[in-house]
Amino acid sequence: MIRNLKITARKADRRSCRVFGKIRYLNNQVDARILDISATGAALEVKAPLYAASGSKVRIEAENLGLLEGVIRWTHNGRVGIQFDVNSNARALIASYFRFFHREVPRVR
Template sequence: MPHQQTIERKTARTTTKFTGEVTCKGGSSRGIVKDLSAAGICFQLYFDINATTGQEVSIKSDEFGHLTGVVQWYRGDKIGIRLNVSSNTSAQISSYYKYFR
C-alpha cells in the first residue's frame, strides 16, 4: 500500500462563503471565496475563464477590496490563488478577519 503524503500548510485557512470576482487574461467571473488565508484563496468560479497555472489574476470583493495573485492550481470550477505578499494585502486580510468574521 503506498504511503500518502500529508501536505502541511504554512498558514491556516478559514472556511468562508462570500462572493467576489476574479479577472485574468482569459476573462472574468463572479464566484464564491471558499476559503481564505494570509497566503491564498480558494475561489469557486461561476463561469470558466480559461485560467492557467502561473497566470496573474486580480480578485475583488466587498469583504477585502482588491487583491492580486497568481493561479497556483485549477481543478474543475475551483482555482487556488497564491496572493502577492505585501503590507497592503496583509492589512486587507486582517481587516476581513476583524470586521467580517
C-alpha cells in the same frame, strides 16, 4: 502505494468563508465565491470557466476584501487556488477582513 503530486501546501491556517466577488484574468471576469481564505491565499469556486493556467496573474475583487492580486497555483473541477502577492496592502486587507467581516461557516465539499 505512495503518491507524490509535488503540491506545496499552504502554510497559513485556512478559515472557511462564503464571500462573493469576481476574479479577473486579462480581459476576462468571472463571478466567484471564496470558499476558504488564509493570510497567504484563497480557494475559490468559479461560476464559469476561467481560461487561465497555473502561474497566471489574477485579481480578486470582493466587497468585504477589496482588491487582491495573486497567482493561480492550481485549478480543479471549477475551483481555483490563488496565492496572494506578498505585500503590506494584501496583509492589511486580509487582517481587516478577519477583524471586521469574517464569520465561520461550515466547509463546502
